[in-house]
Amino acid sequence: MSAVIQLIHRGGIASAQGFTAGGVYAGIKTASDDVFDLGMVVSDVPAAVGGVFSQNKVLSPSVTLSKRRVADGSARAIVANSGCANCSVGPQGLTDAEEMTALAAAHADVDPEEVLIGSTGLIGVELPMALVRQNLGNIALSDDGGNRFARSIMTTDTHPKEVAVSTQIDGREIVIGGCAKGSGMIHPNMATMLSFVTTDAAVEPSFLQQCLKSAADTSFNMIDVDGDQSTNDTLIVLANGRAGGDEITGGTPAGDDFQEALTYVCVELAKEMARDGEGATHLVEVTVEGADSLHEARLAARKIVSSLLVKAMIYGRDPNWGRVMMALGNSGIEFEESNVDVFVNEIHIVHEGMSIAYLKDAVVSSMSEEEVRIRVRVGSGEGSATAWGCDLTEGYVIENSAYST
Amino acid sequence: MSAVIQLIHRGGIASAQGFTAGGVYAGIKTASDDVFDLGMVVSDVPAAVGGVFSQNKVLSPSVTLSKRRVADGSARAIVANSGCANCSVGPQGLTDAEEMTALAAAHADVDPEEVLIGSTGLIGVELPMALVRQNLGNIALSDDGGNRFARSIMTTDTHPKEVAVSTQIDGREIVIGGCAKGSGMIHPNMATMLSFVTTDAAVEPSFLQQCLKSAADTSFNMIDVDGDQSTNDTLIVLANGRAGGDEITGGTPAGDDFQEALTYVCVELAKEMARDGEGATHLVEVTVEGADSLHEARLAARKIVSSLLVKAMIYGRDPNWGRVMMALGNSGIEFEESNVDVFVNEIHIVHEGMSIAYLKDAVVSSMSEEEVRIRVRVGSGEGSATAWGCDLTEGYVIENSAYST
Numbered sequence: 001m002s003a004v005i006q007l008i009h010r011g012g013i014a015s016a017q018g019f020t021a022g023g024v025y026a027g028i029k030t031a032s033d034d035v036f037d038l039g040m041v042v043s044d045v046p047a048a049v050g051g052v053f054s055q056n057k058v059l060s061p062s063v064t065l066s067k068r069r070v071a072d073g074s075a076r077a078i079v080a081n082s083g084c085a086n087c088s089v090g091p092q093g094l095t096d097a098e099e100m101t102a103l104a105a106a107h108a109d110v111d112p113e114e115v116l117i118g119s120t121g122l123i124g125v126e127l128p129m130a131l132v133r134q135n136l137g138n139i140a141l142s143d144d145g146g147n148r149f150a151r152s153i154m155t156t157d158t159h160p161k162e163v164a165v166s167t168q169i170d171g172r173e174i175v176i177g178g179c180a181k182g183s184g185m186i187h188p189n190m191a192t193m194l195s196f197v198t199t200d201a202a203v204e205p206s207f208l209q210q211c212l213k214s215a216a217d218t219s220f221n222m223i224d225v226d227g228d229q230s231t232n233d234t235l236i237v238l239a240n241g242r243a244g245g246d247e248i249t250g251g252t253p254a255g256d257d258f259q260e261a262l263t264y265v266c267v268e269l270a271k272e273m274a275r276d277g278e279g280a281t282h283l284v285e286v287t288v289e290g291a292d293s294l295h296e297a298r299l300a301a302r303k304i305v306s307s308l309l310v311k312a313m314i315y316g317r318d319p320n321w322g323r324v325m326m327a328l329g330n331s332g333i334e335f336e337e338s339n340v341d342v343f344v345n346e347i348h349i350v351h352e353g354m355s356i357a358y359l360k361d362a363v364v365s366s367m368s369e370e371e372v373r374i375r376v377r378v379g380s381g382e383g384s385a386t387a388w389g390c391d392l393t394e395g396y397v398i399e400n401s402a403y404s405t
Numbered sequence: 406m407s408a409v410i411q412l413i414h415r416g417g418i419a420s421a422q423g424f425t426a427g428g429v430y431a432g433i434k435t436a437s438d439d440v441f442d443l444g445m446v447v448s449d450v451p452a453a454v455g456g457v458f459s460q461n462k463v464l465s466p467s468v469t470l471s472k473r474r475v476a477d478g479s480a481r482a483i484v485a486n487s488g489c490a491n492c493s494v495g496p497q498g499l500t501d502a503e504e505m506t507a508l509a510a511a512h513a514d515v516d517p518e519e520v521l522i523g524s525t526g527l528i529g530v531e532l533p534m535a536l537v538r539q540n541l542g543n544i545a546l547s548d549d550g551g552n553r554f555a556r557s558i559m560t561t562d563t564h565p566k567e568v569a570v571s572t573q574i575d576g577r578e579i580v581i582g583g584c585a586k587g588s589g590m591i592h593p594n595m596a597t598m599l600s601f602v603t604t605d606a607a608v609e610p611s612f613l614q615q616c617l618k619s620a621a622d623t624s625f626n627m628i629d630v631d632g633d634q635s636t637n638d639t640l641i642v643l644a645n646g647r648a649g650g651d652e653i654t655g656g657t658p659a660g661d662d663f664q665e666a667l668t669y670v671c672v673e674l675a676k677e678m679a680r681d682g683e684g685a686t687h688l689v690e691v692t693v694e695g696a697d698s699l700h701e702a703r704l705a706a707r708k709i710v711s712s713l714l715v716k717a718m719i720y721g722r723d724p725n726w727g728r729v730m731m732a733l734g735n736s737g738i739e740f741e742e743s744n745v746d747v748f749v750n751e752i753h754i755v756h757e758g759m760s761i762a763y764l765k766d767a768v769v770s771s772m773s774e775e776e777v778r779i780r781v782r783v784g785s786g787e788g789s790a791t792a793w794g795c796d797l798t799e800g801y802v803i804e805n806s807a808y809s810t
Contacts, residue, residue, distance in 0.1 A: 056731065056734040056735055057733075057735075057738075057740070058730050058731065058733065058734030058742050059734075085727070087727065088727060088730050088742065088755075088758055088759060088760070089759060090743075090757075090758065090759045122725075123725075123726075123727025123728070124726060124730070124759070124760045125760075229735060230731055231730070231734060320527070321529060322492065322493060322528020322529045322636075323528070325492075325493050325529075325636070326463065326528065326635055326636055328462075329462040329464075329636060330634060335462070337493065338495075350493075353493055354494060354495045355529045355530075
């Protein structure tokens with residue numbers, strides 16, 4: 001990998017050329033200072049599009065509509081709201097999603113079929129369309145509206161999650177930027193995950209879809225998932241080609257560079273989601289190496305980072321490594337217990353499956369840092385993967401025991 | 406099913422004829438009033454034996470040894486300890502498990518090969534064998550020692566879990582009794598589950614094993630599991646035939662009656678485990694009916710009762726039924742969203758996949774009861790199953806963030 005990836009200060013979804021964004025407070029959520037709940041992103045030219053969506057059997061019609069339109073391979077805009085998931089409301093859900101995209105299309109002067117939609121919030125409540133009709137036209141679209149858009153999709157997030165990078169591909173600077181909302185971080189996909197990414201690179205549509213899937217597999221799909229997905233999970237990328245140059249395709253150095261930069265953006269957004277888990281006080285990074293395959297390394301890393309006992313142990317700064325062994329043993333991957341080594345913040349605490357002498361105070365002390373890294377070597381295979389999560393605190397319980405009332 | 410099952414007041418693992426039990430404080434756990442940590446159950450004649458054990462890839466040598474001996478089909482005694490899981494300690498673990506069973510065999514005057522073992526507690530710490538050697542011989546075995554045995558296996562349980570029943574089989578009274586320890590109830594099998602059951606019925610060994618597996622599938626395997634199992638999970642049944650009569654076999658009315666009574670005992674113990682989950686304030690019972698098969702009904706019931714968002718909602722007495730729909734959608738079973746009905750404590754809150762008018766105050770009020778029942782009808786199939794769990798409270802986090810330190 002050779003691309004130099006540079007972070008753009010205060011960058012986000014409107015950093016790439018030809019994109020504008022914005023958000024307003026429409027009254028869908030409870031009002032407080034600086035709250036937005038309805039936002040749009042628009043490309044000034046048609047963009048190639050890729051999407052990854054929830055596999056839940058119960059889907060929000062907002063997801064159903066976006067999936068259908070992403071399949072066309074081209075789009076111009078995204079409209080998104082928080083405060084209402086537009087899910088489990090019967091046929092009215094699709095009617096409302098279609099109307100919301102039509103209103104957004106009118107506001108951006110594009111075709112309704114070119115508008116995608118994402119929703120997050122309470123399930124079982126219809127979208128308050130009167131509020132949407134009244135306020136959507138007030139969304140000011142601008143180059144610096146990315147932060148307002150990012151705020152529009154927040155639910156229990158404590159801050160917006162945005163990142164943008166620039167990199168050189170075929171001697172030409174391209175920008176990739178995006179934002180995300182997460183939270184509900186014990187099994188985050190049970191809470192809605194929304195993420196939207198834009199780029200001014202010119203990318204061949206089927207390769208763009210393939211890149212997005214691959215990036216999702218090492219980022220959003222590696223944050224504490226346990227196989228669960230919400231009714232509304234949505235990840236969309238728009239590539240409008242405004243940076244110029246030939247279309248980037250797969251199997252080329254340019255394709256590899258694009259993949260690397262897109263994955264970087266997705267990993268940064270995913271880590272921000274993990275870090276901002278409900279009630280979280282630590283970001284936890286679990287790396288499993290030496291597994292028989294990438295698939296097995298991913299399975300084990302996710303299982304460990306998702307273990308409630310591991311998560312509670314990290315909150316308590318308690319290097320009770322038996323819980324790591326137990327989670328590993330439950331992951332279903334192949335390994336020999338007598339080959340397992342465990343490191344906490346690079347302090348070696350288990351060797352060949354057994355506790356070794358270590359300075360417990362040093363481990364406890366290192367677990368006071370905001371980031372806790374657990375590295376587990378399970379053998380001598382080629383498979384290596386990293387997963388991210390957060391600790392489990394009383395704060396999670398308090399937030400989730402009173403959400404709708 | 407025709408057997409009349411009668412609860413025995415203060416019954417437990419020593420209620421059946423020919424069984425004695427006891428427990429002592431050996432110093433494996435921290436001392437406080439009424440603490441025991443080492444116990445034994447003995448049959449005065451050889452007993453048929455069945456066992457169900459953890460599928461975790463990392464197993465305590467206590468499990469390894471018991472699995473091997475259960476395969477012989479006959480046993481005389483069980484020795485169990487809390488405070489130490491005897492797991493991830495290298496070859497010393499099996500050496501210690503063998504010595505502990507030999508000490509128990511000497512105390513009960515039986516063959517060491519006829520003694521089974523169960524351990525629960527911290528992983529990665531060797532059994533303090535000096536304490537075991539010094540104290541095991543002090544275990545007083547008696548008809549009324551079942552409660553002391555039940556206390557010996559407790560960890561974070563707030564009280565011992567015991568039950569015994571009598572029933573008539575072929576005109577003869579037989580008794581089945583047992584005890585269990587649970588806790589760690591978000592995913593209880595990640596904490597150790599130990600349960601031991603005795604009966605004076607005469608049961609053909611392979612049928613006994615089959616009955617135990619079937620009973621486990623509708624009881625311990627239906628409490629909030631999510632596929633996770635600890636390194637030490639152990640369920641053992643001993644049937645010593647002291648009630649007399651012919652050996653009970655499968656495919657007979659007597660076999661059906663025995664299965665029903667054994668399942669009853671296991672379900673009661675499992676419900677007690679769920680009710681006593683760490684920090685729990687509610688027992689949650691989820692029934693899924695109308696599924697395409699028993700397997701699908703079980704999958705869905707377990708998924709709903711295991712959902713952290715559902716569990717937190719019950720603690721908060723918040724009928725946020727969207728979370729039930731989300732968990733159902735993640736279970737992987739076949740259903741149509743528009744066929745789903747949901748009842749909370751028999752109050753109908755979702756009809757044909759959509760929220761219906763209901764008295765929210767009545768639902769909230771009913772959720773104040775110690776037991777909360779969620780019934781989900783997913784279609785018109787024959788599959789029906791019930792799962793049990795508990796709510797998620799701050800108490801769970803507090804208990805699990807400081808366990809080893």
